[in-house]
Amino acid sequence: MPVIEVEQLHKRYGERTAVADVSFSVEEGEIFGILGPNGAGKTTTVECVSGLRRADGGRLRVLGLDPIEDRARVVADLGVQLQHSALPPNLRVGEALRLFSSFYEHPADWRELLDVLGLGPQAGTRFGKLSGGQQQRLSIALALIGNPRVAILDELTTGLDPAARRDTWELIESVRARGVTILLVTHFMAEAERLCDRVAVIDTGRVVALDTPGELTARLEVQQRIRFVPSAPIEDGLLADLPEVESVTRRGDEVLVVGGADALAAVAARLARAGVLAHRLRVEQPSLDDAFLAITERAVTERAVTQRGENR
Numbered sequence: 227m228p229v230i231e232v233e234q235l236h237k238r239y240g241e242r243t244a245v246a247d248v249s250f251s252v253e254e255g256e257i258f259g260i261l262g263p264n265g266a267g268k269t270t271t272v273e274c275v276s277g278l279r280r281a282d283g284g285r286l287r288v289l290g291l292d293p294i295e296d297r298a299r300v301v302a303d304l305g306v307q308l309q310h311s312a313l314p315p316n317l318r319v320g321e322a323l324r325l326f327s328s329f330y331e332h333p334a335d336w337r338e339l340l341d342v343l344g345l346g347p348q349a350g351t352r353f354g355k356l357s358g359g360q361q362q363r364l365s366i367a368l369a370l371i372g373n374p375r376v377a378i379l380d381e382l383t384t385g386l387d388p389a390a391r392r393d394t395w396e397l398i399e400s401v402r403a404r405g406v407t408i409l410l411v412t413h414f415m416a417e418a419e420r421l422c423d424r425v426a427v428i429d430t431g432r433v434v435a436l437d438t439p440g441e442l443t444a445r446l447e448v449q450q451r452i453r454f455v456p457s458a459p460i461e462d463g464l465l466a467d468l469p470e471v472e473s474v475t476r477r478g479d480e481v482l483v484v485g486g487a488d489a490l491a492a493v494a495a496r497l498a499r500a501g502v503l504a505h506r507l508r509v510e511q512p513s514l515d516d517a518f519l520a521i522t523e524r525a526v527t528e529r530a531v532t533q534r535g536e537n538r
């Protein structure tokens with residue numbers, strides 16, 4: 227049974243549709259990412275999943291339970307870290323964790339959690355005196371204090387410097403290693419590529435792609451770009467007539483070959499047969515960034531075409 231099930235979720239704020247039609251499911255032990263441009267409906271989606279907002283349509287289940295109707299049972303197993311967690315500035319770190327742990331029947335050991343999160347020395351520090359990164363870590367600690375089976379993390383590393391971001395990623399991996407299923411909203415492709423087993427790309431309230439980060443990039447029509455300096459002069463035609471190659475251009479000594487996913491193997495084989503070495507070889511592969519842009523741009527174009535059709 228999936229741990230989180232979202233079927234045709236729909237949510238409006240007055241006249242504005244924030245989530246038009248979102249469906250996905252998250253399996254036990256997965257880190258599932260939700261990616262999308264600003265205002266796509268990501269936060270609204272996870273707020274509905276966590277029972278903080280009532281959906282206007284669709285079906286939601288967390289561990290088989292309705293997040294609103296079965297709220298008391300759901301919160302016992304669900305940890306939520308939201309984008310703007312605010313605590314009273316005078317509350318000390320240790321006090322906050324002790325207070326939050328009292329809400330749960332089987333809380334985690336908050337002192338151990340502080341150490342794991344590198345906040346041990348800050349136990350006596352007031353919330354208002356913590357740095358942005360420390361506040362973020364505290365909000366993660368609060369999401370994990372109830373020993374949840376499922377954690378929802380919204381914009382986990384926004385505002386963190388690269389080193390703190392990497393530390394947080396390691397922390398999330400260790401949380402998952404303990405068997406916690408994680409739903410993660412993120413703006414960072416590198417974060418999704420590093421952490422997520424699968425990713426749903428949401429755009430204007432709809433899922434426009436759902437796959438592993440690797441498959442999302444592999445499906446892309448973005449081409450491989452291969453650059454090298456040949457050890458001996460070669461004719462453009464040597465590579466240009468390969469079916470995998472689209473174009474061959476030169477800048478000074480350097481040759482740039484653009485082609486499909488199999489271009490590198492074909493170029494390497496042809497050069498080897500000609501007895502030519504490829505010096506300073508570089509291959510630019512499409513990244514999840516490229517995939518994200520291609521997917522969301524495609525969604526915008528398709529919507530414009532549909533709307534034009536509807537307006538006729």
Ligand SMILES: Nc1ncnc2c1ncn2[C@@H]1O[C@H](COP(=O)(O)OP(=O)(O)OP(=O)(O)O)[C@@H](O)[C@H]1O
Nearest residue numbers: 239242243244262263264265266267268269270271
């Ligand atoms: N409380 C609210 N009242 C009215 N409209 C809202 C409210 N919260 C969000 N919206 C609107 O709903 C849409 C979806 O917002 P949401 O915050 O879910 O998107 P998001 O993908 O999380 O965006 P971001 O990446 O900027 O956080 C946006 O157009 C937003 O302006």
